[in-house]
Amino acid sequence: MRLCVFQIFLFCLLGLFGGKASYVFAQEYSDNVTERSVDLEAFQPRPIDLSKDLSIISFGSCNDLNLPQDMWASVVANKPDLWIWLGDIIYADTTNPRVLAAHYKRLKTHPAYKKLRDQTPIIGIYDDHDYGANDAGKGLPNKRATKKCLLDFLDVPYSDPVRKREGAYQAYLFGTPPRQIKIIVLDTRYFRDTLLPDPDPARRYLPNLEGDILGEAQWAWLEKELTHSPAQLHILVSSIQVLANEHGYEKWGNFPNARKRLFQLLVKTKPANLLILSGDRHMAEISRLDLQGLPYPLYDFTSSGMTHIRTSLEEANRLRVGPMIVKRNFGILKIRWEGTRPVVQMEVRGLQNELLLEHTVQY
Numbered sequence: 001m002r003l004c005v006f007q008i009f010l011f012c013l014l015g016l017f018g019g020k021a022s023y024v025f026a027q028e029y030s031d032n033v034t035e036r037s038v039d040l041e042a043f044q045p046r047p048i049d050l051s052k053d054l055s056i057i058s059f060g061s062c063n064d065l066n067l068p069q070d071m072w073a074s075v076v077a078n079k080p081d082l083w084i085w086l087g088d089i090i091y092a093d094t095t096n097p098r099v100l101a102a103h104y105k106r107l108k109t110h111p112a113y114k115k116l117r118d119q120t121p122i123i124g125i126y127d128d129h130d131y132g133a134n135d136a137g138k139g140l141p142n143k144r145a146t147k148k149c150l151l152d153f154l155d156v157p158y159s160d161p162v163r164k165r166e167g168a169y170q171a172y173l174f175g176t177p178p179r180q181i182k183i184i185v186l187d188t189r190y191f192r193d194t195l196l197p198d199p200d201p202a203r204r205y206l207p208n209l210e211g212d213i214l215g216e217a218q219w220a221w222l223e224k225e226l227t228h229s230p231a232q233l234h235i236l237v238s239s240i241q242v243l244a245n246e247h248g249y250e251k252w253g254n255f256p257n258a259r260k261r262l263f264q265l266l267v268k269t270k271p272a273n274l275l276i277l278s279g280d281r282h283m284a285e286i287s288r289l290d291l292q293g294l295p296y297p298l299y300d301f302t303s304s305g306m307t308h309i310r311t312s313l314e315e316a317n318r319l320r321v322g323p324m325i326v327k328r329n330f331g332i333l334k335i336r337w338e339g340t341r342p343v344v345q346m347e348v349r350g351l352q353n354e355l356l357l358e359h360t361v362q363y
Helices: 005-017 019-036 072-077 097-108 111-119 143-153 216-226 256-269
Strands: 056-060 082-085 122-124 170-174 181-185 233-238 274-278 284-289 298-303 320-325 330-338 341-349 355-362
Touching: 072 111, 082 181, 097 111, 097 143, 122 181, 181 216, 216 256, 284 355, 298 330, 298 341, 320 355
Parallel strands: 056 082, 082 122, 181 233, 233 274, 274 298
Antiparallel strands: 056 330, 170 181, 284 298, 284 320, 330 341, 341 355
């Protein structure tokens, strides 16, 4: 493909500085240009404005492009300061980066989604159906390419550290002291060990007693992000549920040692006021655990099913607060402050912005 004057200038400028970093940047830029034909709808690199105070955070998961994209007007109506993808942004189920990028572009250029993009910063993570294959983990072929497609979709600049490491985990510290909010986005796919199938047809997986979810590099990064964090509210994003542990599908409970290690890390580091956001389950629910050694209740707010929901209306979860919502939904966090203590209103909302569930936590 013929290079434009700007590209030639850019590569010459990089050549003046020399070094491997300049070559890598130029090569990645060239690859991106070749594959996207400088498609500004597909990739508009822009950093997130971390100085912004967050009072309304919206989030969701499980968005099939072949189904109506009619939830976005309700999302936009809440005027969120931030949107967080919890996974299954699209249902591509492919490791072919061109096919995956084409699916992402379909969503990114959809008029209803564009209204959100135009006014709201967007961050997030993949889950299995946009990672590459149903319930896939670390053995997925071409997972580096699926990570790149995600980061391009999210407009993550090439200079961001997440581009240089394995896995798509990220952290963001928003706002001004003493009312900062840290959002920690975990990658529960890239390093996750093998799931063990359960012969019982009523359940899908057995516990993998030796397996891990995050991998040692991500564990070390997570501990660093939690230790002595200046934030007064922490939001931990996991594409799969952490607290709910009685169902037989994907969850942290399939790797009990990893789940225990996460709880121990929270007790050890004691980050101020942490709650979990999760997706995957094609329903919504709020779970609560009083974790010994943690000075506040631990919540896991699950929102899943923007375009489709499960068929079963009942499921055991002894940690559930309120009902399980089996309607198409997205989640909202409304945050206000009493001094330096956050008050978080959790809302499950549906079509026409209907309020389906509400629970307030005063830390």
